[in-house]
Amino acid sequence: MTSSADSVLDTQTLADYLQAQVEGFRGPLTATKFKGGQSNPTYRIDAASGRYVLRRKPPGKLLASAHAVEREYRVLQALQGSAVAVAQPLHLCEDDSVIGSAFYLMSFVPGRVHWDPALPDATPEQRTFYYHRAVDTLIALAQLDVAACGLADYGKPGNYFVRQIARWSEQYRASETETLVAMDRLIEALPAAAPADDGRIALVHGDFRLDNLMWSDSGELLAVVDWELSTLGHPLADLGYYCMALRLPRNPVLPGLASLQRDSLGIPDEAALLGRFGTATGLDPGDAWPFHLAFHFFRLAAIAQGVMKRALQGNASSEQALAAGRMAGTIAQMGWEVLDRGAAK
Known part of the structure; x- marks a missing residue:
């Protein structure tokens, strides 16, 4: 990961606190803010006892x-x-008094993050492997027994998409800074387009994309990170979000794959990814696939709008926050187009 020095944390207070609370932790420490992270600021903690990672809520008023x-x-x-x-x-x-907001400490995973989903340093064979391995993780999530691992009450069961549309509509309205016609259309049309609930329940990551996976140099998937948006939901939810990258435009803020020759790069298409997932889980979105894609464009646009609001308030985590926020309109328009075309078929 690329990182830059950060001076926000009171490292002495933090070191004293962690030394008292975490077995084996010894200061002093330094904190270095990782690249990326539009939402929860994340830091590498280098202490006398070793290396760790800290994730905190951003300071300021939050939704x-x-x-x-x-x-x-x-x-x-x-x-x-x-x-x-x-x-x-x-x-x-x-306890907000320690560093100004709630946080948690976790182990440091010495892996690599691929920020660009095009994987420019990989061979076609390696790209295929990475994309298939990511889908295999989605399969593992879909097959996870949430009750057995203690997450039966982690979210409300049933009607995941309808509830998510309502939630993100509220979040969007709370952070709205200008009128986005496509978002207004999606907010109105998505509830009626949602497929009937089939009773399936899974742990949904909520932000499952390639740059939230950490890999070893040999290609082993070491960790899925950034679980902030996780909840109980439908097992197809993360698949729709993951496939959205195939359609997003390529730009410095959202490095999608839409304009690339994916076949020659070894990046599987939607049909291949859905087929791999469906063969293992028995789940096929069928005619509802346009809804799944549109829902995730809508949701991503709402998230981008929240980033914009925080940037205007001065408490966004990333230097690219304003640029990311300005993508909300483009993303919403893509969502409306895919839903509108799907509805016309």
Whole structure:
């Protein structure tokens, strides 16, 4: 990961606190903010006792239920020893007085993040492997027994998409800075387009994309990171979000894959990814696939709008926050187009 020095954390206070709360932790420490992270600021902690990672809520006034580091910590605990690789959680601090907001400490995973989904440094064979391995993780999530790992009450069961549309419509309205016609259309049309609930329940990551996966140099998937948006939902949810990258435009803020010759690059198309997932899980979105894509464009646009609002308020985590926020309109328009075309077929 690329990182830059950060001077926000009171490292002496943090070191004293962690030394008292975390077994084996010894200061002093330095904190270096990782690249990326439009939402929860993330830091590499280098201490006398070793290297760790800290994720915190951003400072300032936040939207209700947003930046839930407590939920991230619970998921990391639940997934220990499962088929879904994650870092080891070490300590959760809900006392804002320590560093100014709630945070948690986890183990440092010495892996690599591929920020560009085109994987420019990989061979076609390697790209195919990475994309298939990611889908295999989605399969593991879909097959996870949420009750057995202690997450039966992690979210409301049933009607996931309808509830998510309502939630993100509220979040979008709370952070709205200008009128986006496509978002208004999606907010109106998506509830009626949602497929009937089939009763399936799974742990949904909520932001499952290639740059939230950490890999070893040999290609082993070491950890799935950034569980802030996780909840109980439908097992097809993460698949739709993951496939959205195939349609997003290529630009510095959202490095999608839409304009690339994916066949020659070895990047599987939607049909191949859906087929691999469906063969293992028995789930096929069928005619509802346009809805799944449109829903995730809508949701991503709402997230981008939240980033814009925080940037205008001066408490966004990334230097690219304003640029990311300005993508909300483009993303929403893509969502409306795919839903409109699907509805016309």
